[in-house]
Amino acid sequence: MLCLVAVALSFVGLATLIVKFAKADGDFTVTSRGPPKREEVEGKVVWITGASRGIGEILANQFAGLGAKVILSARNASELERVKSEIISKYPASSIEVLPLDLASGEESIKEVVKRAESLFSNAGVDFMVHNAAFERPKRKALDETEEGLRATMNINVLGTITLTSLLAPYMLERGRGHFVVMSSAAGKCPAPGQALYSASKHALNGYFHSLRSELYDKGIKVTVVCPGPIETSKSSNVSSSAEGGLKEKRVSSERCAELTIIAATHGLREAWISYQPVLFVMYLVQYMPTLGYWLMDRIGAKRLDAAANKKSAYSWNLLFGQKKSI
Ligand SMILES: NC(=O)c1ccc[n+]([C@@H]2O[C@H](COP(=O)([O-])OP(=O)(O)OC[C@H]3O[C@@H](n4cnc5c(N)ncnc54)[C@H](OP(=O)(O)O)[C@@H]3O)[C@@H](O)[C@H]2O)c1
Numbered sequence: 001m002l003c004l005v006a007v008a009l010s011f012v013g014l015a016t017l018i019v020k021f022a023k024a025d026g027d028f029t030v031t032s033r034g035p036p037k038r039e040e041v042e043g044k045v046v047w048i049t050g051a052s053r054g055i056g057e058i059l060a061n062q063f064a065g066l067g068a069k070v071i072l073s074a075r076n077a078s079e080l081e082r083v084k085s086e087i088i089s090k091y092p093a094s095s096i097e098v099l100p101l102d103l104a105s106g107e108e109s110i111k112e113v114v115k116r117a118e119s120l121f122s123n124a125g126v127d128f129m130v131h132n133a134a135f136e137r138p139k140r141k142a143l144d145e146t147e148e149g150l151r152a153t154m155n156i157n158v159l160g161t162i163t164l165t166s167l168l169a170p171y172m173l174e175r176g177r178g179h180f181v182v183m184s185s186a187a188g189k190c191p192a193p194g195q196a197l198y199s200a201s202k203h204a205l206n207g208y209f210h211s212l213r214s215e216l217y218d219k220g221i222k223v224t225v226v227c228p229g230p231i232e233t234s235k236s237s238n239v240s241s242s243a244e245g246g247l248k249e250k251r252v253s254s255e256r257c258a259e260l261t262i263i264a265a266t267h268g269l270r271e272a273w274i275s276y277q278p279v280l281f282v283m284y285l286v287q288y289m290p291t292l293g294y295w296l297m298d299r300i301g302a303k304r305l306d307a308a309a310n311k312k313s314a315y316s317w318n319l320l321f322g323q324k325k326s327i
Contacts, residue, residue, distance in 0.1 A: 024280055025252050030264050030272040037266035042067035047117050047126045049101060049164075050133030052079035054233040055183065058258040059130060061087055064094040066262070069121050073101040073113070074133060095121060103133055103160025104152070107167070110160065114167045125175055128265065129168055131161050131205075132183040139194035139308035150197055157201035162208055169212075172221055179222040181265045182209045186229040186279050190286045190293070193301035194308045202227075213270065224265045227283070229275025230315045231257045249313035250276045278317050296320070 024031060046063045050056035052074035064070050064087045072080045080098040087096055097120045101113045118125050135156040137149055165180060172178025187195050188202030206225055213223035230236065232251040252260075257274050264272035273283050286293030300319045308314045 021280075022277060025256060025274065025276055026260050027273040027280070027283075030260055030267075030269060030274070033263050033267045033269075036062075036066060036259065036262040038066050040266040041128065041262070043069070044127035045069045045071065045121055045124050046128040046130060047071040047073065047099075048130040048132055049073045049103065049161075050183075051083060052076045053083075054235065055228075055231060055254050055257055055261075056130075056132040057083050058254040059132060059261060060096075061090065062255075062258045062262055063128075063130075064091050064096060067094075068128070069095040069097075069124065071097045071099050071117055071120060071126070073099050073117075075100060075102045097121070103164065104155040105160075107163050110163050111167050114164065114171075117168075118171050125171055126168060126178070128179045128181060129165070130181045130183070131165070133161075134183070134198075134201075136195070136198050139305070139314065141194070141305060142196035145197050153197040153201050154204075157198070158204045158208075161205060165208075165212070169216070169221065173216070173219055176220040178220065179224070179265060180209060180212070181261065182206075182223065182225045183261070184209075184225050184227045186227050186273065186275055186283055188225075189227050189273070189283050191297045191301070193297070193304045194314065210270070222268065224261075224269055225271045226261045226264055227271065227273045228252065228257050229273075229279035229283070231274070249315050251315075252276060278320060279315055 021028075041063060046068040048056050048060050048063070048070065051060045051070075051072035056074070060070050060072055060083060070087070072083055074080055077098065077100045080100065084096045084098055087094055099113060099117055099120070102109070133156065135153055137145075137153065161182075169178065182205055184205050185198070185202040186192070187199040188206045190199075192199035206227075209223045209225050213221065230249065230251040232253050236251060252274055260272060260274045263269075273280060275283065282293065282296065285296060303319050304314050307316075307319060313319075
């Protein structure tokens, strides 16, 4: 009898876990944490790149809502001013500064911007550096990529981001504290057919920042690498609303992505994944059962290129279990 009860409970436990996984919008670690810890960011200086739109704009709003002093960076100064005034109208007591930055402008120019960031809010110094800016090209075959595309992707996503980090980290080390929050991607964990350069740039960031943390952790420097799958932003709305074979592309909202990012950072997580299925499933598979994960990706790759070329969902279960490739 006792045995039967134990078996029944195990089944219930397993079924609950499966349902939870099927509905998850992030990995089990980040989704099991509580809300963002306000005390970790209140009054702190948070510098966000790529804050002129998309996830960066929402991150800026949420950090400001938690009482952080926020520095907004991107190239488009007028969009940054718009984001600033919208945040101030929502949170009148917030402290927001606009600091234009081009990550492709080279070391000397980035050095000046870092000095300026350090001097803002009465020389408070940067507590959180949120590396959110990125360059992403429309999906295309790896062999169709050009050298110009390669340079643009690497200059912004990798060289600019790492240069900024190496110029800012000494200030943080002097203070004995600092936290890099890196907006990577599921494409930084798994193969991303149609996005080979982007995927290469995000893998590079993952490698650099996990290495940096292991070198500087005992000197007070923290790193949180965030790997989102498909996220709903204004640039994705065209694709996400189009049904494909009865299946819609399901994207996590920018608001939830920003919330989980701040949860991951304020709870001190080293890495967090944000996505609905099936991308989350593929991430687990590639991480924990790589032979199976890469085998599966090899079966999806050409179908995904096909779907992207036809403006269909590049993230649906259909790619795994349906739809024949045409190339
Ligand atoms: N959206 C998704 O589905 C998704 C999924 C996984 C990961 N991510 C990652 O999440 C982050 C934000 O994504 P998003 O979709 O919100 O991006 P987005 O809408 O394309 O915005 C990119 C931001 O980066 C800035 N930027 C571009 N080039 C720059 C440069 N040379 N120097 C400085 N800033 C530059 C842009 O501003 P300016 O043009 O004004 O410079 C903009 O604010 C990125 O790192 C992306 O890779 C996004």
